Amino acid sequence: MTDAVWIIAKRVINQIGRDHRTVAMILIVPLVVMTLIGLSFPDLRVLDYIAPALLAALALFFGFLLTGISFLRERSQGTMERLTVSPVTRLDIVVGYLCGFFVFALIQTFIILFYTIYVFDINYRGQLWEILVFQMVVIIGAVNLGIFISSFARNEFQMVQFIPLVILPQMFMGGLLWPVEQMPDYLQWFAHILPLTYAVDGMREIMLNGMNLLDVWVDLAVQAGFAMLTSVLAAITLRKGAVG
Amino acid sequence: MTDVAVSVNHLTFSFGHREVLKDLSLQIPTGIAFGLLGPNGAGKTTLIRLLVGLLKPKSGDIHILGQLISRKKALFIGYMPQLQSLYNELTVRQNVEFFARIYRLHDKAKRTQQVEKVLKLVDLWERRNDAVQSLSGGMKQRTSMACAIVHNPPLLFLDEPTVGLDPELRVSFWEFFSTLTKQGATLIISSHTMDDAAHCDRLGFIRDGKVIAEGTPNELKLATGTAQTSLEDAFLYFVRQGKDARND
Ligand SMILES: Nc1ncnc2c1ncn2[C@@H]1O[C@H](COP(=O)(O)OP(=O)(O)OP(=O)(O)O)[C@@H](O)[C@H]1O
Ligand SMILES: [Mg+2]
Numbered sequence: 001m002t003d004a005v006w007i008i009a010k011r012v013i014n015q016i017g018r019d020h021r022t023v024a025m026i027l028i029v030p031l032v033v034m035t036l037i038g039l040s041f042p043d044l045r046v047l048d049y050i051a052p053a054l055l056a057a058l059a060l061f062f063g064f065l066l067t068g069i070s071f072l073r074e075r076s077q078g079t080m081e082r083l084t085v086s087p088v089t090r091l092d093i094v095v096g097y098l099c100g101f102f103v104f105a106l107i108q109t110f111i112i113l114f115y116t117i118y119v120f121d122i123n124y125r126g127q128l129w130e131i132l133v134f135q136m137v138v139i140i141g142a143v144n145l146g147i148f149i150s151s152f153a154r155n156e157f158q159m160v161q162f163i164p165l166v167i168l169p170q171m172f173m174g175g176l177l178w179p180v181e182q183m184p185d186y187l188q189w190f191a192h193i194l195p196l197t198y199a200v201d202g203m204r205e206i207m208l209n210g211m212n213l214l215d216v217w218v219d220l221a222v223q224a225g226f227a228m229l230t231s232v233l234a235a236i237t238l239r240k241g242a243v244g
Numbered sequence: 245m246t247d248v249a250v251s252v253n254h255l256t257f258s259f260g261h262r263e264v265l266k267d268l269s270l271q272i273p274t275g276i277a278f279g280l281l282g283p284n285g286a287g288k289t290t291l292i293r294l295l296v297g298l299l300k301p302k303s304g305d306i307h308i309l310g311q312l313i314s315r316k317k318a319l320f321i322g323y324m325p326q327l328q329s330l331y332n333e334l335t336v337r338q339n340v341e342f343f344a345r346i347y348r349l350h351d352k353a354k355r356t357q358q359v360e361k362v363l364k365l366v367d368l369w370e371r372r373n374d375a376v377q378s379l380s381g382g383m384k385q386r387t388s389m390a391c392a393i394v395h396n397p398p399l400l401f402l403d404e405p406t407v408g409l410d411p412e413l414r415v416s417f418w419e420f421f422s423t424l425t426k427q428g429a430t431l432i433i434s435s436h437t438m439d440d441a442a443h444c445d446r447l448g449f450i451r452d453g454k455v456i457a458e459g460t461p462n463e464l465k466l467a468t469g470t471a472q473t474s475l476e477d478a479f480l481y482f483v484r485q486g487k488d489a490r491n492d
Pocket of ligand 1: 259262264282283284285286287288289290291326436
């Protein structure tokens, strides 16, 4: 890790931290979502089933959206140009963003975890650190996906419209609300090319069935592969916009 | 140190089909303020972006501080883009501090001192804790300048640094630029105004992606043949000459 990574991470955290409304939403939105789901499924077993999946899904959603928009701004306001000219490397920038957003994603993960455990009185079995490691891999993929996709958007309007294209299908098809096995064959096939499907499955295995990271190695490997693929794509497209 | 800071040979560049720079050659000695003068769309910004390595030449080569352009030189270069490229949510000080750290001013005491120095220099010390988005246009411009100079680069590219500044600040900026060149730094400054041009040690008049004249302000004035010309007249003279040459 170079110093530049921490400098960039700190700036990302500072930047979001100074935007109080965004911080408030990062904290409150997961609570609202969990409460709504809690109220609409009075059967606590359903909540049991959904909460782990939601951890993964929110990590993907916020990691993607926050990075996407931040990067878009970095490009359009010209600071990317400054960074490109400076001594920092592309890797510094990508990893810096990753570390910055990881802090917020981590906070969200804790909020959902404790809210469901203490308010909805749900029992989880998995180890906390294993949950966090798994989440971290999901977040790496999400942040890099955000950087990559942001190079196809010219403004915030366009960026937001990538949500129904990139994120929503994964939420509906990835086993978040109903099991993948209950879907028609061709949709199951589709579900198995979506990274979130594996993230949801992995989180459930860890949190509901008390499995460890080795037991869910296939899910973890898919997440890691996705994270690697998106980092390469992110690094390739990083300077786009700055280069003009 | 070589005595040529920037050397450009037969540089050509296009955006798509539009050829923006045409076989442009230019030598800029170290330790001077070099003015890039030219009308809107002449190619000043494009040339600067090529010089800092943001764009790749179609043909020709660029040497910076004696070497072919490369990332190794990044620490020695300061760049102030034409558009104020700042983090709007952050304060003035956070912006300058960020770039100071990016340019490896790791020692905290030294960095704090340096940040304070440039903030006072651009006359924003009082506003240091205000978010950039709450500043006036000229103040943003000055913040942008502070970010470009905070690491004391020996080679500084400033794309229209004096736009939007009031006369008093213009004067103090030019005083500061001359202290920099006295310390041996090289400044490449683009501008439209002949007021800026008069402050430069050497000038390059650019039009349609070509250097149409190059020299000290006095040389350029004398070249027109009349002693009492202004730089403005000199520029127009060279523009007309270029047109005549083309029509021949
Ligand atoms: N990103 C771009 N894509 C396509 N064409 C561009 C781009 N940037 C600049 N150009 C074109 O290149 C030419 C030179 O532009 P440039 O910005 O270098 O001019 P300039 O001398 O800096 O002008 P100004 O004084 O207005 O800043 C113009 O014709 C412009 O339209
Ligand atoms: Mg310009």
